[in-house]
Amino acid sequence: MRIRTKLILSFGVIICILFLEIVLNQIISDNATKTYQKLKSQALPALRILDKYESINNELFLLTSNKVYNNNLPLNSQNRLNGILEVELPYLKTELFILSENLAANDQIVLKYPEIIEFTNNLILLGNRINTLLITKDDYLDSNKMQVALGIVEEDISKIHSQLNTSLLLLKINYGNLLEDYQNEFTQNLKSLSNIILITGIIGILFGIVVAYLVIRSISKPIGDLNSAALRVSRGDYATDINLKGRDELATLGNSFNIMTSSLRSNFELIKSNNKEIKQQEERIRKVIEASPAAIILMDPKKNISLINLQTENLFGYSRRELVGKSAEKLIPSKLIQNGSLVNNVFASRNKIDILGKDQNFYGLTKSGKKVPIEVRLNYIEIHNQDMILASIIDITERKEKEVEIKMYVDQLKSKNKELEQFSYITSHDLQEPLRTVLSFIDVIQDDYGDKLDPDMSMYLKYISDASTRMSNLIKSLLDYSRIGYKGVVETVDCNELIESVEADLKYKIESSKAEISYDTLPIVDGYHLELRLLFQNLITNAIKFHKKTEVPKINISFEDKITHWQFNVADNGIGIPKEFQSKIFVIFQRLHNREDYDGTGIGLSHCYKILELHGGKIWVNSEVGIGSTFHFTIPKNINFKNNG
Amino acid sequence: MLGYFRLTILLLSLITLLGSCSNNEVKEINIGFIGPLTTRAIDLGIAPSKAMLLAVEEYNITKTASQPTINLFIEDDRWEQNAALPAYNKLRKEHNIDVVFISNTDGTIEIQEKIMEDGVIAVNPINNDKLLASLNKNTFQIAKSTEEAHRSLGIRIIELGLKKVLILHFPNDFMTIAANSVEKILTERAVESKLIRVEKDQTDFTEILKNAQKENTDAYVFLGYKDFGFAMKQARDFGIEAPFFGSTTLLDPNFLINSEGAIVGTECTFFTPIDGNYILGYEFLKSYKKRYGEEPFSIWPPMQAYDAINIVINELKMVNEDKKTDEHLGDWLRNRLFNVRYYQGVCGNISIKEDGSSRGIYFSLYKVESNGDLQKIKR
Structure with a gap:
């Protein structure tokens, strides 16, 4: 049986006993109260009234007798007699009436009430008669009066007094018996009450002792077994099992305990297995760290080193013993210590990775005091619930040296390039001068000696003039090429306005070729205004120039908004470019056609290529012979201003 | 929110209603005494007023919380019939008395009409005769028979x-x-x-x-x-x-x-204490002396007055237990007094009759001694 059931049953029985006791007590108490009420409201008042009645009856008889027999009555006695006749007897009548109202119809007093009232009224009447008869001493001398008075006392008052006394006595006996009965009943009730309390109390106590013994015995032994088993488990003996018989809560608790110890065993094995695996994992990680080509330092939030690898020893020249437990600041030159706040930042942000020495110089300090350029990568990690920083340090001495060397080469290259550009410019400029002289003299010869020259000579001069003009154009183009980006300024360029100005400049060509130029609302971009104008002008000019003779040239300029850049597309319906030449068209002085078919220097697309290179963009072409070409180029949204100027 | 407001109003109304109900409880009753304090028959005015005040004080000290406080207000009529009504009116106007004790028989007759009009109970604590007994139902005489x-x-x-x-x-x-x-x-x-x-x-x-x-x-x-x-x-x-x-x-x-x-x-x-309840009479005189520092010169008027007011107080203290809310205090008290059948007072055992007179106080014969005291005559 379950303990709960046992306890409920036990307490239930005890409560029943108590309830029974309460009910019995209540019944007996009610009886006792009723008896007491009867005692208080009937028997005792009745006896009190009867006693008083008897006393007043006797006193009245005495007073009237004295008044008659003793020749006058002292005034005090007379006053008393008057009081009895006027106050006491009427009051007793009223009291008796009130009492009889509260009594049962068959009660002795109720039955005797009319008789007593009649006696009383007669006594009052007779007393008053005597008072009227015998007022002064002279009245006592009046034999008639005395005879009447004696008659009243001896016959009437005496008789009624006796009858009233008898009635009162009988009633008193009755009520005395009744009072005794009530008292006995009341005593009996109290005795019964006491017995019930005693018996139920003893039964309750005995039952309580038995229940307590049984319950304690059924609880204490299993609890003791459980306690011993729990102590064994606490000492690490997870093989402990207990066997509690029965089906009560403690047996259930015992089973739960066994399940718990079994679970603990399993968990303990699992923990052991996990610990072993963790140790193996740690060993592997340790080996990985050890084998890392970078120096690795593990430090706590106070920057105290808790782990280093071999590379750290090699890099800084300290042994493990000299570093573990010491501050990592020891490995940094004092003037760079403030950078140590990065460690705090890493702790604060967690998961954040900070790198020292990538974009700025950062140095480590070896045991010998030598400063070594290093790049440090700081990673936040949590080990055994403790915040740690893993610093991976790479010696970048060699990289730094290479960077210096590369920089030197770049600088040399830039210098050479500059010189070359200068040379091209000077050369182009200076070459124009002798060409202009040659052309001037050809003009002079033709003007002054034109009619003297034979046709061959004139033809030869024309060849020389054309060649010189072509050379001049070439040099001019070359000069322009070399000047691209020279002293330019990046500014905001509205491509719509730009196209409009190009259309204005090319008005003659457009009208003569009947070219149709269309474009969407183009974006506003950042770039070199003149160069971008030249870019659009070259592409539009080429589209007009290389149109099919059978068709009106149609040029469409569109754009695409990419994330990092604008992509412009200039499409035409021209003659197209064969696939094999599409990669050569941006090379300077490359021509795909005879000068007779299409004039030009062959440098326009090279200009375009260089302009876009200047802007950090690209240019390419998609073309199909006989269909047309589309030149695509991109302009970054954020131009690298390093190129500016 | 509105529900809470309504509930609060309802509770407040209930509390107010309950409070107003409890206000029906009689907290205070004022009693007046009209007697000769100057000019003539001052032994029927001064000592009785002191005895009545003593009774009121004794009651107010021992009363329970639910019993009303009783106040006594005294007016001098100089033993003049025509001074009774003005004194009564003054007591009514200034103190709104519900009960008036008056020692002068003529004065008692003088205020008859007014007490009926006001619903006030009049008690003569000095005289008790057939003339007084024939007066209106609100008039009582708690005294010896003249x-x-x-x-x-x-x-x-x-x-x-x-x-x-x-x-x-x-x-x-x-x-x-x-x-x-x-x-x-x-x-x-x-x-x-x-x-x-x-x-x-x-x-x-x-x-x-x-x-x-x-x-x-x-x-x-x-x-x-x-x-x-x-x-x-x-x-x-x-x-x-x-x-x-x-x-x-x-x-x-x-x-x-x-x-x-x-x-x-x-x-x-x-009348002296030996003519009535000697023990209670003796206690009364002791209390009187303790309160006023002297015994009354003429004993019977204060003794009768003490009994008379105590009979009335004995009923008035039940007012909050017995009187119905809509019942007039005067009507209630009159009915209560008519039911006094046996009051054990200092003057003896007193009962009140249907005509408002009382029985139970019986005078004796005394002789004035040379020292001014009285000596009871033995017949």
């Missing part, structure tokens, strides 16, 4: 064998009734008597006395107040040696002073 007390005086005269009696009486109802009672018993027993009604402020009785002396009057009955002290003095001065008889008012100190000793030997009807 006729009975003076009848005993007549019987005494008869027993002493005196044959020619002069009865002088003050011109008020009480003394007239007293005189008639004496005369009646004397007439019944064939004793010659002469009844003379004196003037109110009369102090010279020489003519009456000389005539009586000439007529060989052998007993002189003075039923009045202090001015009859002059009459006694004048009688003795004329050489009249016949016994004197008096009413209940002989112990007015001024009576003694005015008589210049002639009052000594006068027999009168009177």
Whole structure:
């Protein structure tokens, strides 16, 4: 049986006993109260009234007798007699009436009430008669009066007094018996009450002792077994099992305990297995760290080193013993210590990775005091619930040296390039001068000696003039090429306005070729205004120039908004470019056609290529012979201003 | 939110209603006393007012929380009939009294109409006669019977064998009734008597006395107040040696002073604690002395007044338990007083009759001693 059931049953029985006791007590108490009420409201008042009645009856008889027999009555006695006749007897009548109202119809007093009232009224009447008869001493001398008075006392008052006394006595006996009965009943009730309390109390106590013994015995032994088993488990003996018989809560608790110890065993094995695996994992990680080509330092939030690898020893020249437990600041030159706040930042942000020495110089300090350029990568990690920083340090001495060397080469290259550009410019400029002289003299010869020259000579001069003009154009183009980006300024360029100005400049060509130029609302971009104008002008000019003779040239300029850049597309319906030449068209002085078919220097697309290179963009072409070409180029949204100027 | 507001209003209304219900409880009852504090018959005014105040104080100290506080307010009527109504009106106006005690019989008659109109209960704690008993239902007399007390005086005269009696009486109802009672018993027993009604402020009785002396009057009955002290003095001065008889008012100190000793030997009807409940009477006198530092000169008026007001207080203290909310206090108290059948007071066991008179206080005969005290006469 379950303990709960046992306890409920036990307490239930005890409560029943108590309830029974309460009910019995209540019944007996009610009886006792009723008896007491009867005692208080009937028997005792009745006896009190009867006693008083008897006393007043006797006193009245005495007073009237004295008044008659003793020749006058002292005034005090007379006053008393008057009081009895006027106050006491009427009051007793009223009291008796009130009492009889509260009594049962068959009660002795109720039955005797009319008789007593009649006696009383007669006594009052007779007393008053005597008072009227015998007022002064002279009245006592009046034999008639005395005879009447004696008659009243001896016959009437005496008789009624006796009858009233008898009635009162009988009633008193009755009520005395009744009072005794009530008292006995009341005593009996109290005795019964006491017995019930005693018996139920003893039964309750005995039952309580038995229940307590049984319950304690059924609880204490299993609890003791459980306690011993729990102590064994606490000492690490997870093989402990207990066997509690029965089906009560403690047996259930015992089973739960066994399940718990079994679970603990399993968990303990699992923990052991996990610990072993963790140790193996740690060993592997340790080996990985050890084998890392970078120096690795593990430090706590106070920057105290808790782990280093071999590379750290090699890099800084300290042994493990000299570093573990010491501050990592020891490995940094004092003037760079403030950078140590990065460690705090890493702790604060967690998961954040900070790198020292990538974009700025950062140095480590070896045991010998030598400063070594290093790049440090700081990673936040949590080990055994403790915040740690893993610093991976790479010696970048060699990289730094290479960077210096590369920089030197770049600088040399830039210098050479500059010189070359200068040379091209000077050369182009200076070459124009002798060409202009040659052309001037050809003009002079033709003007002054034109009619003297034979046709061959004139033809030869024309060849020389054309060649010189072509050379001049070439040099001019070359000069322009070399000047691209020279002293330019990046500014905001509205491509719509730009196209409009190009259309204005090319008005003659457009009208003569009947070219149709269309474009969407183009974006506003950042770039070199003149160069971008030249870019659009070259592409539009080429589209007009290389149109099919059978068709009106149609040029469409569109754009695409990419994330990092604008992509412009200039499409035409021209003659197209064969696939094999599409990669050569941006090379300077490359021509795909005879000068007779299409004039030009062959440098326009090279200009375009260089302009876009200047802007950090690209240019390419998609073309199909006989269909047309589309030149695509991109302009970054954020131009690298390093190129500016 | 509105629900809570309504609930709060409802609760407040309920509390107010309950509060207003509890306000029906009578917290305070004012009682008035109209009696002679100056001029004449002050023994019927001063000491009774003190005894009544003592009773009120004793009640207020011992009363429970649910019982009403009782206040007593006193007015002087100088033993004048026409002063009663103004005094009553003043008490009503200033203190809104619900009960008035009044010692003067004429005054009691004077306020009859007004007390009925106001629903006030009137109690005469000094006199109790058939005239008073015939007054309206709101009037009670808790005192000795005037006729009975003076009848005993007549019987005494008869027993002493005196044959020619002069009865002088003050011109008020009480003394007239007293005189008639004496005369009646004397007439019944064939004793010659002469009844003379004196003037109110009369102090010279020489003519009456000389005539009586000439007529060989052998007993002189003075039923009045202090001015009859002059009459006694004048009688003795004329050489009249016949016994004197008096009413209940002989112990007015001024009576003694005015008589210049002639009052000594006068027999009168009177009341002391041995005529009533000696134990309670003795306790009362002790409390009186403790409260006021002296015992009353004339004992019976304060004793009667003490019993009378205690009978009323004994009923009034039940007002919050017994009176219905819509029942008028005067009606309720009248009905309660009519049911007093047995009150054990200092004057004896008292009951109240259907006509508002009381029974249970019986006077005896006393004689004025040379020291001014009274000595009970043993027959």
